[in-house]
Amino acid sequence: MRISLFITCYNDTLFPATGKAVVSLLERLGHEVVFPLEQTCCGQMHFNTGYRREAYPLAKRFISIFKDAELVCIPSSSCVAMIRDYYRVLADENSDHTMTSDLDTLLPRIFEFTELLTDHFRLEDVGAYFPHRVTYHASCHGLRSLHLGDKPLRLLKNVRGIDLIELQDADRCCGFGGTFALKNAEVSTAMLGDKVRSILSTRAEVCTACDNSCLMHIQGMLHRQYAGVRTAHIAEILAAEADR
Amino acid sequence: MSLITIDPRKAAPFPEAAAEILHDTQLRKNVAHATDVIQRKRAIVVAEKDDWQALRDAGAAIRREALQHLDTYLEQFEQQFTRAGGHVHWALDAEEAQRIVLALLREAQATEIIKIKSMTSAEIDLNRSLAANGIRAYETDLAELILQLGAELPSHLIAPALHKNRQQVRELFAREMHLPNLTDDPPALAEAARLYLREKFLKVKTGVCGANFLVADTGSVCIVESEGNGRMCLTLPDTLIAIAGIEKVIPRFSDLEVLFQSLPRSATGERMNPYTSLWSGVTPGDGPRNLHVVLLDNGRSEILADAKSRQTLQCIRCGACQNTCPVYRQTGGHAYGAVYGGPIGAILTPQLFHLDYAQSLPYASSLCGACYEVCPVKINIPEVLVYLRSKVVDRQRGKLASVFNQERVGMKMMARIFLSRERFETAQSIARVLEKPLVGRDGWIHWLPGLAGRWTAARDMEALPAQTFREWWQGRGKQ
Numbered sequence: 001m002r003i004s005l006f007i008t009c010y011n012d013t014l015f016p017a018t019g020k021a022v023v024s025l026l027e028r029l030g031h032e033v034v035f036p037l038e039q040t041c042c043g044q045m046h047f048n049t050g051y052r053r054e055a056y057p058l059a060k061r062f063i064s065i066f067k068d069a070e071l072v073c074i075p076s077s078s079c080v081a082m083i084r085d086y087y088r089v090l091a092d093e094n095s096d097h098t099m100t101s102d103l104d105t106l107l108p109r110i111f112e113f114t115e116l117l118t119d120h121f122r123l124e125d126v127g128a129y130f131p132h133r134v135t136y137h138a139s140c141h142g143l144r145s146l147h148l149g150d151k152p153l154r155l156l157k158n159v160r161g162i163d164l165i166e167l168q169d170a171d172r173c174c175g176f177g178g179t180f181a182l183k184n185a186e187v188s189t190a191m192l193g194d195k196v197r198s199i200l201s202t203r204a205e206v207c208t209a210c211d212n213s214c215l216m217h218i219q220g221m222l223h224r225q226y227a228g229v230r231t232a233h234i235a236e237i238l239a240a241e242a243d244r
Numbered sequence: 245m246s247l248i249t250i251d252p253r254k255a256a257p258f259p260e261a262a263a264e265i266l267h268d269t270q271l272r273k274n275v276a277h278a279t280d281v282i283q284r285k286r287a288i289v290v291a292e293k294d295d296w297q298a299l300r301d302a303g304a305a306i307r308r309e310a311l312q313h314l315d316t317y318l319e320q321f322e323q324q325f326t327r328a329g330g331h332v333h334w335a336l337d338a339e340e341a342q343r344i345v346l347a348l349l350r351e352a353q354a355t356e357i358i359k360i361k362s363m364t365s366a367e368i369d370l371n372r373s374l375a376a377n378g379i380r381a382y383e384t385d386l387a388e389l390i391l392q393l394g395a396e397l398p399s400h401l402i403a404p405a406l407h408k409n410r411q412q413v414r415e416l417f418a419r420e421m422h423l424p425n426l427t428d429d430p431p432a433l434a435e436a437a438r439l440y441l442r443e444k445f446l447k448v449k450t451g452v453c454g455a456n457f458l459v460a461d462t463g464s465v466c467i468v469e470s471e472g473n474g475r476m477c478l479t480l481p482d483t484l485i486a487i488a489g490i491e492k493v494i495p496r497f498s499d500l501e502v503l504f505q506s507l508p509r510s511a512t513g514e515r516m517n518p519y520t521s522l523w524s525g526v527t528p529g530d531g532p533r534n535l536h537v538v539l540l541d542n543g544r545s546e547i548l549a550d551a552k553s554r555q556t557l558q559c560i561r562c563g564a565c566q567n568t569c570p571v572y573r574q575t576g577g578h579a580y581g582a583v584y585g586g587p588i589g590a591i592l593t594p595q596l597f598h599l600d601y602a603q604s605l606p607y608a609s610s611l612c613g614a615c616y617e618v619c620p621v622k623i624n625i626p627e628v629l630v631y632l633r634s635k636v637v638d639r640q641r642g643k644l645a646s647v648f649n650q651e652r653v654g655m656k657m658m659a660r661i662f663l664s665r666e667r668f669e670t671a672q673s674i675a676r677v678l679e680k681p682l683v684g685r686d687g688w689i690h691w692l693p694g695l696a697g698r699w700t701a702a703r704d705m706e707a708l709p710a711q712t713f714r715e716w717w718q719g720r721g722k723q
Binding site for chain 1: 715
């Protein structure tokens with residue numbers, strides 16, 4: 001398959017390792033990855049903060065870049081949720097019928113990274129090796145918008161050498177919420193405190209998730225606390241291999 | 245000075261009120277414990293229902309239908325209720341509702357009233373307006389009694405004193421009811437309240453209540469509660485006045501079949517509601533002789549008129565969204581500065597006040613979606629939250645102040661950057677240069693200026709990587 005990667009603006013800028021892992025895994029599975037260089041941002045931050053007028057052209061831009069793609073892979077469930085749940089809202093509000101019909105054909109070809117593996121490729125064992133104690137945080141958009149359920153966990157369970165330990169209240173928000181972390185920094189910090197406490201009680205070395213946004217938030221406090229726990233996007237674990 | 249109020253016109257913005265409350269260790273423990281307990285109970289009784297999702301769909305369909313034809317169903321309710329001997333009054337706003345209730349109480353020559361828990365009466369600040377006119381209201385719901393005795397504010401739709409624990413309640417009862425030997429054993433506390441209230445039930449001849457549902461085809465007022473105190477309020481008085489939001493109407497009596505399954509499960513984790521009262525008019529020798537319903541608009545018509553946020557009015561006030569909300573869990577209801585707190589309050593309150601007040605509430609959510617997941621009538625609260633945010637932003641557009649607003653300037657700038665590959669790539673390069681003085685020896689940023697400083701108040705931020713993904717990708721192609 002020829003897979004177009006939408007890396008997302010923040011992964012591109014802040015987490016290139018995740019993108020490299022996605023590319024490495026998809027290629028290992030025998031697919032061709034393309035990366036349209038015109039891509040920037042899906043508009044989620046603007047839309048969610050109330051800047052719909054600014055989000056609309058960004059959504060249009062995303063569609064124009066990806067509308068002819070065979071498959072689109074996005075390693076960020078909140079961006080996928082933005083595209084699936086709210087692009088139609090933007091199209092409706094702007095009476096943009098072209099956008100609506102583009103979405104009709106494009107949306108079924110858009111996959112969050114783990115969805116692509118489990119739903120489209122029907123894979124649960126991707127041949128990874130990751131000899132570490134890991135706990136999984138179920139990010140909100142993946143859980144409640146994409147309904148990922150235990151798909152990411154099924155992928156993780158098949159990783160060789162992994163010591164996967166359940167995170168208590170794994171489905172409770174870490175308090176990131178995009179601009180929420182700034183606009184309601186105090187409550188966000190209190191929420192994050194609870195999440196970090198759950199993570200530390202697992203004694204895991206690594207906390208993983210399908211969203212680097214949550215992980216950036218979680219890692220921010222873990223690092224501040226010298227907690228000895230790092231975060232890694234699920235792609236980085238699934239792409240890891242034993243040295244040959 | 246405390247920032248806590250339930251008047252959105254006077255309330256501090258959510259982040260400020262929340263910051264104060266977050267330091268109340270007792271409240272936070274109480275709220276987390278109480279919401280955990282209710283959620284556990286809810287999860288059990290919801291899991292029992294194979295058709296739970298179908299019940300949610302059916303509940304949503306009933307409420308949508310009611311709202312779609314609200315005018316018709318309200319008139320039908322009025323007609324049926326009047327025919328059965330009741331009286332219907334229409335109140336455009338809180339002041340008019342207060343005037344109507346006051347006039348009815350004067351007619352009944354009442355100087356005291358007994359009350360069953362009612363959100364609408366709190367919404368119109370009834371107790372205070374009655375007190376100003378020499379009429380004393382006795383709250384008879386156990387939690388409302390606790391709040392009234394302690395001069396406290398409600399913090400939850402179903403359990404308004406959820407922020408208090410039994411030790412605090414004991415202290416309050418011992419003081420206010422002059423019971424120095426009272427223990428904090430729940431049966432002892434309930435008995436103290438029972439004795440205190442029984443006297444009022446027998447003495448006071450006028451009752452005020454809210455309504456969970458107004459049934460259009462039978463003209464019935466439906467009230468559900470779990471203590472039995474409400475039943476006393478509804479049956480003993482000669483005069484009963486129900487204050488109900490106009491959205492409370494449902495088309496058919498048979499619709500209760502759905503809502504009586506989903507409401508108690510969502511609200512209190514019970515399979516069946518303990519005390520369900522339905523008044524379909526007046527019966528001599530049985531219950532109140534004078535039965536009144538005050539239909540309260542107070543901003544609801546405007547919400548109804550907006551197709552994008554109309555679903556707010558589907559709410560049946562179960563409180564499940566509050567119990568599951570990770571934000572509410574930290575702050576309780578007081579931070580919302582309104583009668584209606586939690587996720588539903590965050591969308592309802594600003595709309596009731598035409599977005600002139602409570603503009604911070606649509607932002608008082610991380611958009612995690614837990615509220616939508618549990619809602620028995622499927623209100624997509626996150627969708628309404630982000631819609632209201634856009635209305636808040638649009639109101640500020642073109643105003644001079646927005647030129648100096650860091651967030652607005654930042655958002656506009658980012659939007660421009662994202663519209664062009666070249667600008668985006670340039671911004672990525674510039675960011676790497678600009679961050680240099682802020683990066684510590686460990687390769688992390690521990691302090692950021694301005695708005696971003698709210699991040700580094702509690703979190704570090706890793707320095708930007710040497711190479712963006714696209715740089716790596718392009719370099720890879722050349723190899």
